[in-house]
Amino acid sequence: MSAPYRSxxxxxxxxxxxxxxxxxxxxVDTAVAFFQSLGWQQHGSLKNETAWRIIEPTGLTKIRNxxxxxxxxxxxxxxxxxxxGRFYYDAVYDGTDNYAKxxxxxxxxxxxxxxxxxxxxxxxxxxxxGKQQIVWGEAVGLFFADVVNAxxxxxxxxxxxxxxxxxxxxxxxxxxKDAFHAExxxxxxxxxxxxxxxxxxxxxxxxxxQGTSLTYVDPAKPSRSFENSEAGLRxxxxxxxxxxxxxxLHTWDKSPVLYRTIDAGVYNFTPRYKRLDIYGxxxxxxxxxxxxxxxxxxxxxxxxxxFDDTNPDGVVRRDFVDYLLGADYTFFDKFDTNLQFMQRIIxxxxxxxxxxxxxxxxxxxxxxxxxxxxxxxLEFLVIAGLMDKNLLYRPKITxxxxxxxxxxxxxxIFQGDPTGTxxxxxxxxxxxAELFYLF
Amino acid sequence: MKxxxxxxxxxxxxIGPACSLAQIAPAEIIQKVxxxxxxxxxxxxxxxxxxxxxxxAPKAARYEVMVKGPERTIIKTVFPETERGRILLMREKDLWxxxxxxxKPLRLSMQERLIGEVSNGDIARLNFAGDYDAxxxxxxxxxxxxxxxxxxxAKNGEVTYAKVILWAxxxxxxxxxxxxxxxxxxxLKNCSYENYAMLAEKLRPTxxxxxxxxxxxxxxxxxxxxxxxxxIPEKYFAKDYMKKFIx
Numbered sequence: 209m210s211a212p213y214r215s216x217x218x219x220x221x222x223x224x225x226x227x228x229x230x231x232x233x234x235x236v237d238t239a240v241a242f243f244q245s246l247g248w249q250q251h252g253s254l255k256n257e258t259a260w261r262i263i264e265p266t267g268l269t270k271i272r273n274x275x276x277x278x279x280x281x282x283x284x285x286x287x288x289x290x291x292x293g294r295f296y297y298d299a300v301y302d303g304t305d306n307y308a309k310x311x312x313x314x315x316x317x318x319x320x321x322x323x324x325x326x327x328x329x330x331x332x333x334x335x336x337x338g339k340q341q342i343v344w345g346e347a348v349g350l351f352f353a354d355v356v357n358a359x360x361x362x363x364x365x366x367x368x369x370x371x372x373x374x375x376x377x378x379x380x381x382x383x384x385k386d387a388f389h390a391e392x393x394x395x396x397x398x399x400x401x402x403x404x405x406x407x408x409x410x411x412x413x414x415x416x417x418q419g420t421s422l423t424y425v426d427p428a429k430p431s432r433s434f435e436n437s438e439a440g441l442r443x444x445x446x447x448x449x450x451x452x453x454x455x456x457l458h459t460w461d462k463s464p465v466l467y468r469t470i471d472a473g474v475y476n477f478t479p480r481y482k483r484l485d486i487y488g489x490x491x492x493x494x495x496x497x498x499x500x501x502x503x504x505x506x507x508x509x510x511x512x513x514x515f516d517d518t519n520p521d522g523v524v525r526r527d528f529v530d531y532l533l534g535a536d537y538t539f540f541d542k543f544d545t546n547l548q549f550m551q552r553i554i555x556x557x558x559x560x561x562x563x564x565x566x567x568x569x570x571x572x573x574x575x576x577x578x579x580x581x582x583x584x585x586l587e588f589l590v591i592a593g594l595m596d597k598n599l600l601y602r603p604k605i606t607x608x609x610x611x612x613x614x615x616x617x618x619x620x621i622f623q624g625d626p627t628g629t630x631x632x633x634x635x636x637x638x639x640x641a642e643l644f645y646l647f
Numbered sequence: 648m649k650x651x652x653x654x655x656x657x658x659x660x661x662i663g664p665a666c667s668l669a670q671i672a673p674a675e676i677i678q679k680v681x682x683x684x685x686x687x688x689x690x691x692x693x694x695x696x697x698x699x700x701x702x703x704a705p706k707a708a709r710y711e712v713m714v715k716g717p718e719r720t721i722i723k724t725v726f727p728e729t730e731r732g733r734i735l736l737m738r739e740k741d742l743w744x745x746x747x748x749x750x751k752p753l754r755l756s757m758q759e760r761l762i763g764e765v766s767n768g769d770i771a772r773l774n775f776a777g778d779y780d781a782x783x784x785x786x787x788x789x790x791x792x793x794x795x796x797x798x799x800x801a802k803n804g805e806v807t808y809a810k811v812i813l814w815a816x817x818x819x820x821x822x823x824x825x826x827x828x829x830x831x832x833x834x835l836k837n838c839s840y841e842n843y844a845m846l847a848e849k850l851r852p853t854x855x856x857x858x859x860x861x862x863x864x865x866x867x868x869x870x871x872x873x874x875x876x877x878x879i880p881e882k883y884f885a886k887d888y889m890k891k892f893i894x
Contacts, residue, residue, distance in 0.1 A: 251731070290893075327891060332882060334891065343751035343890075354751070370750040384882040391887065444887065449741050451754065451886070492754040494741060496804035499754045538756060541835070581698040581706045611727035646728040 248281030252647055259640040261409075262619070267306050269409050269638060270363075271299040276322065286329050292322040294371075311408045315362055323375050336380040341373045342393050344442055344455055346492045346501040348546045349574060349589055352532050353455070353488045353503040356440065358399040358462045364410045364633065366602075366620050374399045378438075387446040393457075395438040400429060400481060401462040409636050414466050415513045415562035416475045427464040427479035436460075451492040459484050465511040468522040475522075482511055499536040501548075504529065512554075513562040527555040546574040563627065569594040583608045587618075591630070598624030598631045614644040673781035676795055679820035680813065681717065681776050684840075686847035689715045689879040693872035694722075701864035717774040719884040723892055734889050740778075740805040745889040752886040757807045775799060775813070778806045786817070793817040808835065822852065834860045846874050 252275065259270040278292035301312035325338025345353030351365070357373040365372060378395035404411040406424075416422050430436040438460065444453035464479030488505040509525040516522070534548035550570045557566035572591040578584065589602040604618035619639050624631025694710045709726040722735040732747035735755075743752040775781075779799035787794045799811040809830040814823040821843065827836040837860055840852035851871075859865035882888055 251728075288891075329891075334882075334888075341750050345751065346754060348753065368748040370748050373750065382887060384885050384887065386881075389885060389887045446738070446741070446885075449739070451741070494754065494756055494805065497756040499756050501754060536754070536756060541829070580703065581700060583706060608727070608729045611729065614729045644729070646731070 246281050248279055250277070250279050252277040254645040254647075256643045257640065258642075259638045261636060261638050263635045263637050268300050268304055269306070269636075270640070271303060272296050273299070278322075288327040288329075289325065290327075291324045293320065293324075294322050295319045308407045310405050314405045315408060321375070332383055332385050334382045334384070336382075337378075339375040339377050340380060341370065341375050342378075342380055343373070344453070344488070344490070345503050346451075346490050347503055347532050347534065347548065348501075348536070349572060349591070350532070350548065350550070352530055352550070353490050353505055355457055355459065355486050355488070355505065356393060356395075356438075358401050360402040361463075362402055362404045362408065362410065364404075374402065389444045391442040391444075393438075393440045393442075396434065397432050398430065398436060398438055398460055399462075400460065400464075403463065410633060412632065414468075414475070414477050415515065417515065420475055421473070422475040422477060424477045424479070427481055430460070430481055449493055452490070454489045455487070457486045457488075459486060461511055465523055466513050468513075469520075470517055484508075484510065497537065501534040501536070502532060504531040512564055514558060515560045515562055524558065524561070526557070526561075529553045529555075542577055544576045546572075548572045563629075565595055567595075593624065593629055596625050596628045596631070598622075598628035600630045612646055614646065616642040616644070673783050673797055674776065676783075676797060676815060676820065677779065677781045677799065677813070678776040680815050680822050681774060683820055683849070683851055684775075684822065685714065685717065686849070686851075686874075686876065687716075688847065688876055689713075690847060690874055690876045691879070692846075692874045695870045695872065696867055697870070698867045699864060701862065713879050713883065715879050715881070715884055717777060719881075721883060721889075721892070732893055734892050736884060736886055736889055738884050738886075743886045743889065745893070747893065750890070752889045757805070775811070778802060779811060781813075784812070787814065789814070789823065794823060804830075821850075836860070842870075846871065847876050 255272075255274045255276075257270055257272040257274065258268070261267055261269050274294065274296035276292065276294050278290060280288070280290045282288040296318050298316050301307055301316040321339050323338075323340055325336050325340050328335045328337075342356040343354055344356060345351075347353070351359070351369075351372075354369075354373075357376055359372050360367070360374055361372070376395050376399045377397035378393060381392045381394075383390045414422060414424060438458060440455060440457035440459070442453055442455035444451065446452075461482050461484045465482045466477050466479050468475050468477045470476070485508045486505060487508070488503065490501075490503045492499060492501045494500070506527070506529050508527055510528050512524055512526055513522055514524050530550070530552050532548055532550045534546060536544070536546045538544050548571065550572070552565075552568040554561070554564060554566055557564075570591065570593045572589065574587070574589045576585060576587045579586070585606045587602075587604040587606070589600075589604075591600045592598070599622070601621040601623075602618060604616060606614065606616045608614050617640065619637070621637040622630045622633040624634060626632055626634065691711065691713045694712050696708045696710070698706045698708075700706075707726070708724065708730065711723045711725055713721040713723075718737070718739045720735075720737040722737075724730045724733040732745075734745040736743045736745075736752070740757070742755045742757055744755050745752045779801055781797050781799050784796045784798050787796050794814045794816055797813045797815065799813055801809050808827040810828040810832075812826040812828075814825070815821065816823060822840040824837065824839045826834055827838065829835050837858045839856045839858075840854075841856060842852065842854035843850045844853045845851075846853060853871045855869040857867045857869065
């Protein structure tokens, strides 16, 4: 298919997504000529993701077929745009009886705008208006300073990060002068984390004592108003190879706080979204071919569930710090590696806090090696909780079949205590295969 | 270390024949070689890298490379589709990569791989004069032309290659070939500079062949194509701007 005709197809589908009549108010050839004259580009991907749970009861957990389309172009040298959409259908919910209807309702289909924005550039100033991902931080394979966008956590943190992040409608205003960079963000249409529903593969039970009954109501999202918008500022500077940044974000806790009451021994959860103020700093520096990276995020008065029946709502607030130190190095010109150490420190720790320690340590290690001119790539990532020996192993093989086709296969293996970050999914370990067609 | 792609392209000739007879400092020679390899103005150039392995079909990749001076480079992968959208930024000796599936710039070292025998620095950095201390080892006569044979030793550990042996023609300062060595002394790559043609108003090498010295037939060929000369805004060469190039 020629690029211009593809352009028409892409634009048509995106218009459909918007609910507009995609149709033809003018002949296709006219539209083709129009897009050609603008020099717009169309790209996208088709992808099948199939996953198989390898722990009893084994079975298919995903047969997702996904289409991503994007259209980019410019109106002038100063004004550019991107429109993109994502559509998927997961056949596991019709082809098997592995999941209940509520899970199918949550995860069977999706049609949404992805990054869709207008870029305007003038001198040292750049503005991006629209639905976008705003990504801060230096860490590899983990979200630390990456705090702006809400996350789709229905498959935990296993998908590609650009698919985990939920683009949000807002404004990103940047000013750059020499090595200095300032960025102000404003998000009036706040999104919240998409969480796995009860019965789904990665559902997480609210914290209750074993054997306790509970009720749970879906939280009401704050209305979209100026008062409920999010705002932040990030300043960065590059000096002698030191890439340092500091930021502040007035945001929402993107996952609901689990307020609860206890009635006749039953825990009744009424989750609510709460405000949060986050302060952070990051750095990166290369020394003798080793890239050192660090992130530190301070959450002021974060929310924790507490196992204390005398506490009226089961929630307490504590300041806490997450930080990460990492290093990248390439061994023998062939093995790309990354090693990261992470720590969380909770101020005013109470041993009754749910799933929390005064100090929690974790490490991650990633190694990648390319073969056949990088057509074949082997990767291995392990994330380990040092305090409770929770582990996530992610061996992966990617093979570029042609210039457009790519195959990826691997395992996501969880281990550890059933109450641990990864151990809670120990029976959800899976093998998967993904086939991509990119155009 | 890594020299950027683009760098390789430039041509030579700034110097007249008379100069070749004069005493010239090694540092001045490699500066003149750099002037041949890369225009000393802002420019955007199309680069193709074809990688060969014995008994396998060649694999091609295409890049759009933006250069501002000797130490600012952006490399946008435009082909194949499986890698399209990957962007590398080199700013002095610092390197970042933007991967579409991560959607954020990640700091890299120059040694990480780009494609085949070509490392990030091969494509992103072409600044012999800034990165190496040079001395003249000897002079050689090859195919009726006289060449300086220079030994280039890295000024620090931040470059891709610890040592380079470079053959530069005495009259024109056109690079003929180079050997790239690791810190251990192991020969990593042989490179030849070929197909001199007019690029940005000068004759410059438009084809680099980088061969693996151990595996016969394993090589990468870098070809420089369309070039557009024109000022590129400084702000493009910032890691926070990389996301603006995504399409």
